[in-house]
Amino acid sequence: MNRLIKHAITASLLLSPLAAAAQADYPTRPVSYILHVSPGGATDIMARRLSIELEKSLKQPFVVENVPGGRGAAQFAKLNSADPNGYTIAAVTSTHIGAMNQTLKSYNVDSFDWIARLATEPYLVVVPASSPIKSMKDLVEQANSKPGSLVMAGFVRGSGGHFAWEIMAKAAGVPSANVRWVPYDSVGDAVTATLGGHSGAAIAYVDLVRTHVESGALRVIGIMTDERVPQLPDVPTLKEQGINADTSWQQMRGIIGPKGMPDDIKAKIASAVEEALKTPEMVAYYKESSLLSAFQGPADFTAQAKKEDGTTKALMKDLGIK
Amino acid sequence: MLQGFLIGLEQFTSLAVIAGLLGGVLVGYLVGALPGLSAGVGMALLIPFTFGLDPVVSVVMLVTLYMGSEYSGAIPAILVNTPGEPSSAVTAIDGFPMRMQGKAGEALTLSILGSAFGSILSTILLIFSVHWMTGFALAFGPAEYFSLAVLGLSLVSTLSGHSVVRGLVALLFGLLLTTIGTDPVDGVARFVVNDGLLGGIPFISALIGLFALSEVLTMLETSDEKPVVMRSIDGVTARLGILKPHIGNLFRSTFIGYILGVIPGAGATIASLTAYSVQRRLSKHPEQFGKGSPEGVVAAETANNSCMPGALAPMLALGIPGKASTAVLIGALAIQGVRPGPLIFTQHPEIPYSIYIALLIGMPFMVLLGLWGAKAWVKVTQIPRPVIAAIVCATCLLGTFSESNDIFSIWVAVIFGVIGYLMSKVSIEPAPIVLALVLGYMMESNFRRALVASGDELSVFVMSPISTTCLFLAVIVFLLPFGEIYARRRRLRLDAAAAVRTGDL
Numbered sequence: 001m002n003r004l005i006k007h008a009i010t011a012s013l014l015l016s017p018l019a020a021a022a023q024a025d026y027p028t029r030p031v032s033y034i035l036h037v038s039p040g041g042a043t044d045i046m047a048r049r050l051s052i053e054l055e056k057s058l059k060q061p062f063v064v065e066n067v068p069g070g071r072g073a074a075q076f077a078k079l080n081s082a083d084p085n086g087y088t089i090a091a092v093t094s095t096h097i098g099a100m101n102q103t104l105k106s107y108n109v110d111s112f113d114w115i116a117r118l119a120t121e122p123y124l125v126v127v128p129a130s131s132p133i134k135s136m137k138d139l140v141e142q143a144n145s146k147p148g149s150l151v152m153a154g155f156v157r158g159s160g161g162h163f164a165w166e167i168m169a170k171a172a173g174v175p176s177a178n179v180r181w182v183p184y185d186s187v188g189d190a191v192t193a194t195l196g197g198h199s200g201a202a203i204a205y206v207d208l209v210r211t212h213v214e215s216g217a218l219r220v221i222g223i224m225t226d227e228r229v230p231q232l233p234d235v236p237t238l239k240e241q242g243i244n245a246d247t248s249w250q251q252m253r254g255i256i257g258p259k260g261m262p263d264d265i266k267a268k269i270a271s272a273v274e275e276a277l278k279t280p281e282m283v284a285y286y287k288e289s290s291l292l293s294a295f296q297g298p299a300d301f302t303a304q305a306k307k308e309d310g311t312t313k314a315l316m317k318d319l320g321i322k
Numbered sequence: 323m324l325q326g327f328l329i330g331l332e333q334f335t336s337l338a339v340i341a342g343l344l345g346g347v348l349v350g351y352l353v354g355a356l357p358g359l360s361a362g363v364g365m366a367l368l369i370p371f372t373f374g375l376d377p378v379v380s381v382v383m384l385v386t387l388y389m390g391s392e393y394s395g396a397i398p399a400i401l402v403n404t405p406g407e408p409s410s411a412v413t414a415i416d417g418f419p420m421r422m423q424g425k426a427g428e429a430l431t432l433s434i435l436g437s438a439f440g441s442i443l444s445t446i447l448l449i450f451s452v453h454w455m456t457g458f459a460l461a462f463g464p465a466e467y468f469s470l471a472v473l474g475l476s477l478v479s480t481l482s483g484h485s486v487v488r489g490l491v492a493l494l495f496g497l498l499l500t501t502i503g504t505d506p507v508d509g510v511a512r513f514v515v516n517d518g519l520l521g522g523i524p525f526i527s528a529l530i531g532l533f534a535l536s537e538v539l540t541m542l543e544t545s546d547e548k549p550v551v552m553r554s555i556d557g558v559t560a561r562l563g564i565l566k567p568h569i570g571n572l573f574r575s576t577f578i579g580y581i582l583g584v585i586p587g588a589g590a591t592i593a594s595l596t597a598y599s600v601q602r603r604l605s606k607h608p609e610q611f612g613k614g615s616p617e618g619v620v621a622a623e624t625a626n627n628s629c630m631p632g633a634l635a636p637m638l639a640l641g642i643p644g645k646a647s648t649a650v651l652i653g654a655l656a657i658q659g660v661r662p663g664p665l666i667f668t669q670h671p672e673i674p675y676s677i678y679i680a681l682l683i684g685m686p687f688m689v690l691l692g693l694w695g696a697k698a699w700v701k702v703t704q705i706p707r708p709v710i711a712a713i714v715c716a717t718c719l720l721g722t723f724s725e726s727n728d729i730f731s732i733w734v735a736v737i738f739g740v741i742g743y744l745m746s747k748v749s750i751e752p753a754p755i756v757l758a759l760v761l762g763y764m765m766e767s768n769f770r771r772a773l774v775a776s777g778d779e780l781s782v783f784v785m786s787p788i789s790t791t792c793l794f795l796a797v798i799v800f801l802l803p804f805g806e807i808y809a810r811r812r813r814l815r816l817d818a819a820a821a822v823r824t825g826d827l
Binding site: 195289321 | 362363365366367369370373460461462463464504506507508509510511514516517518519520521524586640641642643646649650652653654656657659661662663664665726727728730731767771774775777
């Protein structure tokens with residue numbers, strides 16, 4: 001037994017310079033980039049765009065692999081069983097943090113290494129153009145004067161958008177029970193329902209409502225950011241309207257890896273990502289998709305994920321969501 | 323509109339666009355024929371290649387791929403009872419019995435011609451009604467979707483072969499299966515024994531199992547059977563001639579397919595099932611349905627191909643992705659900086675109009691490929707059954723895996739294969755299960771959404787004209803076969819009574 005350990009130690013001592021060398025010239029073979037979504041959607045296209053830029057700078061292909069099973073479960077399982085050597089990374093969004101607290105409780109923020117944050121999308125409140133609600137003040141007034149009369153559409157209870165609404169409702173003094181939250185299968189479906197007048201308002205993102213705002217079918221009455229966004233210059237922030245909601249609560253997109261990745265590999269990926277986001281192609285893509293550039297390296301991103309996890313847990317407790 | 327067409331036609335003077343068109347048709351033909359590899363996934367696989375292309379080339383290629391695959395899903399459905407696309411499961415109901423009777427050539431020819439008719443007429447409907455249809459697509463809210471799903475489920479009585487009770491058993495089994503997965507309102511996991519089930523039972527895997535793998539098991543049982551002699555149909559006029567008895571069916575099925583295509587979230591499978599049921603109800607020979615009725619093949623194929631242009635209406639005019647394939651199209655356009663929506667007709671008229679023209683001129687190529695292909699495909703039926711069984715099994719499992727990149731989906735397909743096999747032993751058909759899997763979630767989630775929005779007022783379901791009409795039709799459609807059974811029994815009883823009386827005399 002002792003001998004075995006001795007051998008193992010010798011072997012690892014002999015191999016460690018090799019391992020270090022391997023890390024220094026990482027990547028030497030293709031990297032697989034696992035997504036939790038089917039091909040074609042916004043997250044998928046962003047990953048494919050990014051992988052082109054990463055391939056240019058790191059000289060190895062980043063192979064996008066769609067593993068959409070079980071609402072993220074299959075992606076987590078695959079990532080969890082991969083070697084933490086930098087050759088398997090995965091897409092992450094705020095929805096994952098929600099899932100870790102609801103359906104995928106066998107994972108938590110510490111189950112993975114947080115490598116880089118890519119972008120954020122702020123939440124906004126949108127109403128049909130024909131609605132009498134012209135501002136957040138009107139919305140608060142209707143919600144509080146006639147409880148139950150306002151129907152708010154969005155993604156499932158416990159999702160980022162739902163919590164965004166609860167955060168702003170609390171800041172605006174609207175009791176949670178006054179507004180009926182109707183969960184749709186996607187934020188896009190919620191916007192469609194609002195377009196059709198089946199819902200009085202919705203919580204959505206800039207990208208999903210822009211064309212309808214331009215065509216005059218929908219009106220955005222407030223956006224949860226510190227400053228106005230360039231795509232919707234006429235839309236006042238919630239702060240301007242006197243609602244002090246936590247503007248750091250935004251839908252995030254990033255990259256994670258299996259637990260225990262070497263720090264230098266994480267740093268290498270993160271700096272390649274940071275550079276990629278500055279290329280004209282990615283800048284144009286961000287502008288077109290109404291994404292906010294919000295790069296964070298491993299340390300900041302880990303802290304941010306923990307903060308979001310904490311906010312999620314607190315909100316779930318408040319709202320009685322299990 | 324005329325100016326739009328000129329802009330669209332102008333695009334087709336480019337060699338790249340023509341190449342995109344032909345490439346799209348060919349790839350679509352192959353993608354559709356491969357079970358498990360659905361149109362949406364096939365299109366998505368092409369997306370990385372469109373990054374450097376002109377927006378018109380990429381959209382023409384993707385749209386013709388979509389069109390081609392909606393047709394060619396019928397080929398494996400007819401030849402080996404394996405739907406190449408989910409919607410061609412309905413084609414298999416009659417297409418496969420036709421093949422067993424040695425009419426594979428006729429079934430394949432009917433399916434391509436029906437598809438072509440549906441696609442072209444539906445594209446014309448799209449061109450003239452795209453703006454008008456947006457209002458219709460938006461009229462569907464939770465209450466309307468619930469009632470539409472109920473109407474769809476009521477079709478079970480026409481889909482269940484000759485035993486309504488067996489059909490109901492299959493339907494209820496399917497509905498029970500849809501309770502597995504994440505709760506649509508509270509987000510809580512229900513009956514999720516494996517994390518892979520959080521998104522519900524993977525539909526394509528289940529479909530592959532129920533149809534293809536169960537057929538493989540049946541094939542192994544009868545491997546010593548002599549192959550049936552096949553004949554294909556020769557001569558273009560003879561081929562066109564076989565559509566003649568189906569004119570009414572073609573128009574009806576196209577219309578049904580187009581309307582259900584427009585409604586976001588309905589889709590080709592529901593369109594095929596509906597057109598099939600309607601045809602069966604109106605047919606002079608309803609007893610042939612399920613046993614190799616050419617009418618069934620025509621209805622199913624016409625409807626699923628006419629659904630596709632319908633789905634483009636809300637996608638183009640509103641930017642709403644009604645189904646997986648149109649979502650991919652929106653994604654592909656977004657990459658190019660074009661966003662479908664109300665402004666596309668003024669900002670980028672070349673996109674919608676080149677789509678129209680691609681659909682109209684792509685179809686003749688599709689027909690040529692299909693007719694030529696039908697002759698070649700018929701030969702598949704001469705391959706010994708054990709060999710076919712092995713090939714079908716392998717391609718199906720590969721197709722299932724390619725959709726999810728997850729081994730779990732293969733297990734689901736295998737389990738459903740066994741379920742399908744056992745059910746065929748007790749003469750329960752898989753169609754009602756498919757109906758339930760497609761509509762069960764839509765019914766439940768929208769029922770609960772409507773109730774949350776209305777504060778638990780059930781009256782919300784009869785407040786809108788669309789919803790009320792759907793529910794009313796559902797009751798009628800559901801009760802009709804029971805009425806027929808009652809009438810038949812009564813007639814028998816009267817006959818018996820008459821016999822007794824004459825006996826008395």
